Amino acid sequence: MRMNSILNRASRNFLWQHPWQLVLAIVGIALGVAVVIAIDLAMESSLKSFNQAGKAFSGSATHRIVAGDGGLDERLYTRLRVEQGIANLSPVVSGTVKLMQPQQETFSLIGIDPFIEKSLHSGWQNEQKEKFPRELLNRLMTEPNSVLLSEKTAQRLHLQVNGQLKVVTERGPQSLTIIGLLPGNNAISDQVLARLLITDIATAQEVLGAYGGLSSIEVMIDKDTPEALAAIQKVLPGYAMLVSIDSQADSMREMTDAFSINLKALGLLSLLVGMFLIYNTMTFLVMQRRRLIGTLRLLGVTRQQVFKLIIGEAFLLAIVGTIVGIALGIVLGQGLLYLISGTINALYFRIDAASLMVTPLQIAKGVALGIGATLLAVLPPAFEATRLSAVKVLARSQLESGSRRLIKTVGSMSFVLILGGLSLAYFSGNSINFGLASVFLVLFGFGLLTPVVTLAFMNLIERVFGRFLGILGRLPARMVAAEISRTGLAIAALMIAVSATIGMDLMIGSFRQTVAQWLHSSLPADLYVSLSGEKMTAGKAQSDHRLKDKLAGLNGVEMLSTALHTKVSVNGKLTKISVYELNDKFRQGFIFKHQVNDDVWMRFDNERTVMITEPYAYHHGVKPGQQVFLKTDQGELAFDVIAIYGDYNGDQGHLAMSRQNYQRYWPDLGYSGIGVYAKAGADLKQLENRVGELLTAHQAVKSNQDIYKASMEVFEQTFTITETLRWLSAAIAFVGVFSALMALQFERTRQLGILRAIGITSMQLTVLIVSETGLMGLVAGLLAVPVGFLVAYILIFVVYQRSFGWTMAFYSDSGVLYQGVALAFIAALFAGVFPALKMAQTKPAEALRTE
Amino acid sequence: MTKETAISIQQLSKSYQESGQQHAIFSNLEMQVARGEFIVLLGRSGSGKSTFLNLISGIDPPDSGKVLINGTDITGLSEHKRTLFRRHHIGFVFQSFNLIPTLTVAENLLLPLELIKRVTRQDHQHVGQLLEKLNLADRLNTYPDRLSGGEQQRIAIARALIHDPDVILADEPTGNLDLDTAEQVLELLDILVRKAGKTMIMATHSPEVIGKADRVFSVRNKALHAHEFDS
Incomplete structure (x- = not known):
């Protein structure tokens, strides 16, 4: 029998004897791969289904003549x-x-x-x-x-x-x-x-x-x-444009690029947390076998053979984990597909009936990612294994003192990463990728700083609790600090996941508040009539005008405003435009993003001008004072941009034009909606009924409250995918902490056996272990709060602004912070319960026999 | 005058299961140990000496039979009550020292006291005095991994005695030590345990101990065999 096969068997037998570690390592790899694959599959399938539906009727066409909503x-x-x-x-x-x-x-x-x-x-x-x-x-x-x-x-x-x-x-x-x-x-x-x-x-x-x-x-x-x-x-x-089929597909992809990048970043966050888990598990597997490795070295096994052994083992785990991850990713992708296509429908363009499409390239990406990430995570412990002495097996404490030196060095390096991340956020122009990279650098930097902070925190806890609760009170903190190479990593993984959760919570909360305020100010009318249907339908404009006249004549109506949402060619691109017939109340609802002159509304109504939304200004680099070129029935004409205003209805941005202006250059398409302003003291319910009586089956009237509620529902729906993904990364972190704690408790079985032998009851042991894990969660949660704030700040002012062009106010919510700390604490506490119970049930005699 | 019985072992049996088969370690053991007596257990590795000590301490429950310590049948107690009993009445010394690596020398010594009562200033003084006796007064705040094997075992003996238990169980306490250090440790046990009138059962391979023991047994063929020595 060849030497290598015996070596492999020695390693394999060890893994079989530790099924928990084996399963957790595979789970870590599988979850990381699954989330990334699922996002990729769901995103690509959504876009492909759009393109394929197009191909179904475009055949071999090279170009397409399209128009705005009116067709x-x-x-x-x-x-x-x-x-x-x-x-x-x-x-x-x-x-x-x-x-x-x-x-x-x-x-x-x-x-x-x-x-x-x-x-x-x-x-x-x-x-x-x-x-x-x-x-x-x-x-x-x-x-x-x-x-x-x-x-x-x-x-x-x-x-x-x-x-x-x-x-x-x-x-x-x-x-x-x-x-x-x-x-x-x-x-x-x-x-x-x-x-x-x-x-x-x-x-x-x-x-x-x-x-x-x-x-x-x-x-x-x-x-x-x-x-x-x-x-x-x-x-x-x-109103019509000739576009090439390829450029249309490209622009769809471009439109969803920012959304796609942000989702993929969330997937990578899961993978990052998963890598911590893989690293942790592999380190455990190496450290627990230090005696075996030492003996093998004594027998003449070379450093290279030990290295190959560990890498080979990781490779096998990676293959199994990746296969499981890809299968899980396909199942998860199916679920995410509905969320992602729902968000694309709400924000970008209509996708009907998307179905998950799996290509060999995407599978290959998953395989490369799973195996690559595992091998990368296993390199440090594999090198560590080659350093194990042939004559002397290092004591755990000696390994820990080596780790402490490393932790201090890494801790100093973490400041470089954090400062690098912040500098990248500040100096990287408009790049979304650099913005997200800065979030990752900051998170990773704080992750590396976590063990140092943990040591300081445990020192403090030990002093405080030791004073009141004696040695048993001191022991949990001492146990965390004594095995910092292991506990530090688990805490770092949990901290990263929780701070990302806090950061995203604060960002979504701030966004929600901003959108709510915007909706309140941009819905000044009491009732809104929507006039859906194909705008090209013969006679639509005339029937809309007749309806408007009837509405104006209704008892209880003070005034009206109208809006037409259509598309025109702006600087050669088909762009959404809102055409308004405004009144004073509606004008007050516009939130300008800069100081505007007093004559802005006069110019809006009477001159060849447009206003642009904040995302449009951002994506196209257009400023007030500049001009945009719109294709009209009289040819391409220059319009002055007179203002930028806040608008959160879609991230591609659009233009606003007065109806007077529009009608000079384009045919009448009627209205998309009419705002009805009730007279003071009018009964709104009755007015709504009277308006309803004037409408056909395809027209509807809604109160501003109903529209507000519906809009907020769409807002929540667009963030469902973000919420889902961040919970997934938190779940992976939980598995990480659980895995680390299981590994730790198994490793110290003998030590716990001694405690039982000298008279510690199984209940005391449970409390001891759960206190230790609770402390781990607490330090992760406390550190996650400032890091989460920093992440939220970068997400709001760097990533989201660059991705979507929206600016929003930062709203901090203390509830989110408490929840973050509680999440980390409870997750760690919960992760510790099973190992604690298992240890408490282990017979002391068996524990004492454990080496 | 007949000495009072400290440990009474009656019809004690223990077996273990391997590959679906039951293997007996002991069958119907009987033994009476008087208060202050020093018993030595001899036997090959794997003969069951450690299991016997675990049964006496209540760490391991027997299949059948009784273990009475100072009249209390610990085999009739729940696991929780056995632990509490052990906490008060038994001191353990292990072959591989088994100090708690995350606690300092002083904390290792104070832990058994803290499990019984609130630790006082006097207890701290007591620990200091004990360490002085052991010539380890300067290692009060040292962690176990910084101590030599002999030093660790001296601390382990001190930990087994600190809460003044009735019975000391020592599982090959000199097994990991060189001859000189082993001699010192045995001397220490003799001074601290025997002279304090404690009952002690020691499992060992070391023939030097035999001379100091009151009675010697060997564990063979699932039974205890008493050795007779010419006086």
């Missing part, structure tokens, strides 16, 4: 095709429908022209195994409300050809006839088709209520014929 006038298609003679165009009408039964699933309804050029065949057509029967396409054109859907979806929902599909749209319930099924041919195709209903343009317009409108026109332009692009640009109306 395109279908006459534009005729103009381009007939008047300009541009071939390779494909009109598309798309929207969302909800199944009435069984689970109200959401589907994308896509209306296409089935007889467009083959070169522009949509993705779904190209995905088919065989050529699609022409007869079906004819039926799609000729039979009203006919649709195609995927075979798998039909099977799943027990639907058949010629069966009816009941759906609900903004126009109310509709009935669609399934005339054919689309067979998928690979996994991607199945995913593309899973939530897709294909129909022809006319049916889509009717079902979605977009009469005379198109969502987009897909265009295929040969690289060699750039003149075609110019020809299209020439006839495009002011």
Whole structure:
């Protein structure tokens, strides 16, 4: 038998004899990998589902003609095709429908022209195994409300050809006839088709209520014929834009970049805490085997062989942990997918029916991360193992005194990291990555400082408690300090997780307060009427105006304000714009981010001006006094930027323009909403009822309180993912503390046996161990408070401002701090209960036999 | 005059389980130890000497039989009560010293007292005096890992006696020491234990101890065998 296999067996047997350590090490690796993988999978799947849904109907198109929320006038298609003679165009009408039964699933309804050029065949057509029967396409054109859907979806929902599909749209319930099924041919195709209903343009317009409108026109332009692009640009109306398909996908990714980076940072935080756990466990496994390693060295095993042994062992653990982590990550990713796509829906763009897509590249990333992080974490203990003397096995106390020297050195180094982190936050311009790196440096720096602080704290506790409670009172603090190489790491991991929790809590709390204040000031009307529906729908503008006149004439109405939310091309990018008809009350609700001149409102109403939101100013580097170029029906015109105002409705930012101004350059699209201001003393409930009587089924009236509540609900929903992830990292830290405590108690079994032999009862022993772990939690919690404050400060004023362009006030909440300390204390206390009970139940005779 | 019985062992049996099979260590042991008597237990490694001491101290419960110390049947006590009994009546000296590494020399000595009562200034003085007797007065605030083996064992003996127990159980107290140091430790036990009239049972391999013992037993074939010596 070869030497190496015997060595490996010696090491393996040890691991089998310590199943707890084995399991906890694997859990540490698995949890760290799972969180990172889950975030990556969920984020990428959300974006991919958006792109794939696009591909399903863009086919091989190179460009797309798009417009604001109102969509395109279908006459534009005729103009381009007939008047300009541009071939390779494909009109598309798309929207969302909800199944009435069984689970109200959401589907994308896509209306296409089935007889467009083959070169522009949509993705779904190209995905088919065989050529699609022409007869079906004819039926799609000729039979009203006919649709195609995927075979798998039909099977799943027990639907058949010629069966009816009941759906609900903004126009109310509709009935669609399934005339054919689309067979998928690979996994991607199945995913593309899973939530897709294909129909022809006319049916889509009717079902979605977009009469005379198109969502987009897909265009295929040969690289060699750039003149075609110019020809299209020439006839495009002011509200429409020609964008390349690639740049649109890029801009979607760009839009969600900050969100994605912040989520991934949270995942890395879990991995960092997980690495502490792996390091701790591996150090334990090495230190507990110092006698074995010493003996092996005595027998002639070289330092390199010892090193290889430890690394090989870690590698095996990493493989098992990573496999478990990836499996767990996929399950977790499924859960996070709904949270992430929900947040993207609320903040960025609509994603319908995202499903988790796992690619080999993402699995490979997970494998590299799990194995890489484990090997990195195991390097220090592996080197430590090679240093173990061949002739003399070091006593635990000697190892600890060596650790204390190391802790002091590392403690001094920690200041360099903390100061480096703070400097990075201050001097790194607008980089989100550097902002997050500064948070990590500060957290890691304080993590390294934790053992030094722990020693000082334990010294103090020992003096105070020792005075009143004697030796037994002194012992818990003494035990923490005596094994600082182990306890210090567990406390550091817990401190990092809790301070990140405090930091995020303070940040979310500050954000919540800021948004609440903004909502209060930006909702001055008593009632708000929302006028949803496709803005291109014929006659919408006229009917909106008629409604406005009726509202103005209602008894109890003092005045009105209106808003139209649409999109225009600003400096070549399709950008949201809010068009306002304001009154004095509404004007007071604007929170300007700088001093404005007295004539700001006069200029807003009468001159070619816009105001910009804070995120827009930040992302585009635009300041008051500068100009932005807007594409109007009269060509591209310069508008003066006259003010920056606070707005937390989305992080991409938008422009505000007076309605007078807008109507000079763009067609009338009606309103998105009308604010109703009641006369003093008017009965709001009655007024709401009177307003309701004037509305159609797709219009709604809500009080400002209802809108406030709904907006705050959206706010809470967007932070659900953050909350979930920080609890996950706290859970990993808990496993870390638990693992460290289990390891510690097992290692000192004999010492605890002696205490039992000289007369300490099992209850006293339990109290002793739980007090020790409680002290560990307390020091972690107390240190986490100032660190959490610092993290919150960097998150609010550096990371979030750089990510989203929002400024917010710092609101400290003492409740968060108490909760943070309590969290650390209780987590550590709880983590200590099981080891304490286990030790208390261990028979003293057995404990004394332990070496 | 008949001496009062300090330890009475009646029909004591103990076994352990390995690979699903029951292996007897002792079967129906009988022994009476008088107050102030010094008993030596001889036997090979693994013969069960340590287990026998653990049974007497109540650290390990027997399968059957009784252990009476000063008339109290400790086998009839709950685990908690056995611990409290041990705290007051028994002092332990181990082969590998077993001082608490996170406590100083003084704290190691005071701990058994603190478990019984509130430690007073007199107790601190008592510890100081005891350490002076042991020539270790200057190591009061030293941690055990800074002491030599002999010093550690002297402290361990002092810890076993500090709370004035009735019975001292010593499990190969010289097993880890060189000859000279072992001699000193035995001398110390003789002075501190025997002269104080304490009852002591010592498990040992050391033949030097035999001469100092009142009675010698060897543990063999699951039973205690008394050795007869010519007077």
